[in-house]
Amino acid sequence: MTTIQGLTYLEVAFDEQGQLTSGGDELLAAAAGASAAAAPGACNVFFMTHGWNNSEDSARTLYQNMFRLLSGMLGTNLSSTIAVGVIWPARALSEDDPAVEQAASPTDDVLSLAKVFPQQQDDVAALGAALGAPQPAVAGAAGLYAQARALVTSPASPVPGYDEDAPLVRGPGAGLGLDLERLIEHVCGNSLDIVRVFTYYEMKNRAGVVGQQGLGPLVRELGAQVAGVRVHLMGHSFGARLVAHALVGLGDVENPQASPVKSVLFLQGAFSHFAFAPAITQAATPGEEGPLAGLTARVDGPLLSTFTSADRALGAWYPMATMIQHEDLALLDHPANRWGAMGHDGFQQANAVTALLAPQGSPYTFTPGTCYRLDANAVINADQSPFAGAHSDICHPEVLWAAASAAQTTA
Template sequence: MGNDGQRIGGLSSYELEFTEGGSLVRDTGLRGAVTTGEFDDVFVFSHGWNNGTDSARRLYGTMFDLLGAGLARHAPDKTARTAVVGIFWPSLLFPEDDPTTGRPASAPRSSGAELATALKPAFPGNEDNLARIGELLDGKGGSDQLVEFHERAKRLVTTPNLDAGEDSGERAAVELPTGAVITYYSGWPHADGRAAEGLLDPVEGLWDGAREVLRTLSYYEMKNRAGQVGRVGLGPFLSTVAAPDGHRPRVHLLGHSFGARLVAYALSGLADGLVGAASPIKSLLLIQGAFSHFSFNDRLSFDPDRGGALAGYSNRVDGPLLSTFTRHDRAVGWWYPLASMLKRQDASSQADLLYRWGAMGADGYQVDGTSRVPLGDDGFPYGFASGRFYRLDANSVIDAVQSPFTGAHSDICHPEVAWAAIAAAGLANGR
């Protein structure tokens, strides 16, 4: 994959690569192919947090094989004029959270120096800062060192969050004093359910909290980047891709984790006037999305005078809007709201806080009138309608726990997921 004209699953495949600021740096031939009118349908898929281009390509290869196989079964006449596109953007999987390493929960944790080295590729220009962060984590000093650590960790967050207040709970780890931040995160249990070290050793517990601050702020920066790349990069790119006669292919957006945020925010980056039938976006599928389930709400339940960051943008999808959810996804069902709860506003009880900071992958869109349907078997007759929101219950499909931290967050490569994308695209009888 990655070369002009290469095929995966019988489909023409391309790559688009963006910088953290949203600038396009690589197109392996998609614009040229669209300009010559080669395709009627294009599936555009974005990875979420990951460890590099190789892992993203493996994900795309598997998913595009599933899409190609599904189309071959249900719409073989469509395959020749359908393309698949993998988005590459500078994301990060925190080293200890990788479900592919086979690392047992009981294994020794990475040292601070090892964490710093692993984070450097995702934070160019921060090499010296990260090296010092690693030294501080390993040194486990007193209050002055904790304050220095917090100040340095905050420097990793440089991208604006672009939301409307519904999706920025992690920002509290930047804004609040060191004592409040470290104390909050030091009270967390380990991902495998073990008690926090602070119950036995207060100093160890505080530096456990510091590690969680580093994880939270690094992921917060990745989430912000996803929105930026979608709005500033992918959305404008899709606005301009057309044949000389004005013909546009039908574009189907798919994204996993933070990549779901990326493709959703691309809607807000489309050119003015690309709404309804004029929009090139004909379906949206958010796969275990790691961003607020309120993002498309016209009114926020905790503040009816405001809407989510993507309120009003659903009309830029001339087709159905889908989001998968499952209770087996620990990353979005447990860690995601917990990372945001330090900003204790708009809610009083724990249940309120879980809902207030809930993610798409935990329970799907929270827009009024959203339909809940099962993530069905290949060929399931969904009957999707244009302009409607759908919550796809994936509890019986996305259920393989791959790590204590992520749970089933990345267990997404299933024929059922590919069929939902094909059905939403209207390429077979499922819509």
């Protein structure tokens, strides 16, 4: 445990199955101590979860920067607030993360995946062998497609009924005879791109597993052991999906007021923008409810989602990757609409409220139980990479001000 400009900071870590590996006892003790020293109901705990392809070092840098901004907004709430960085095994290739040492070769880079696929050492080795061939083959039992696909073992939702993509699926192939191997070969620029595609699918699924079986139960235990604790969940990219599925793992609550979760912030969320919709117009059965729609009852406060058109990762690549994942070309609908991501255009539902991501100090009028689309086009817009655009351009005072305002902890 340490501090960031006076803000208590600690970390919790989960493995790929959502098992808590460190930090849980320290968090419970710190929250109990902060609660005992504060007025009843004044202890606030902010959780922040990183996204895909973040090493632990990258995640820690993100958390330090984000919580440094938050600390200056808490005023008299600073001493009774705890910031928690969530570490989960989402890193894929070293060449995609400048915070880690780069692998000597593509084969070495793939073999390094063994660190985040501890139960699949043989699959990783076979994938490395396939990539190391003089002329790597895509198709066939020993080809890159089959070997990389073997890495996808996590379910989209361990608890049945909460896969937010399920209502949108009309495949396999949507009756189009889709040849996935040829399609993957066409859309991938090189052999490592094929590896990226399937590690992407695994980490997307894994986020749901860690949320449901890891973070959700930890938050539930925190609420049970520390009376009046106020929990605020923030997640970036696939970390936003993790946070959404933590609401599943929270379990049933008698009413929103009984829930320890008082606010949720999805930062450029990489999961379906229909997830919380009472009725999905693009569903295979139009009007079907989003699988996470009922979970707003587990949040005693607002749910926020930032969105920006400058996020190329979510505006272009996410819908294409999701469309391919579900073997559905979606030719009858614009894929960015049907397969769109939360961080591209926010909650897609009639009962969502649109608001501008406001400057620090500007008042918000957030209402509990309401979903807010925070238009971040004027803030989250730095073109940080040819692939992702502004996807990770989230460290801004305006972002943390929205979080603090939703949590009602502003000075």
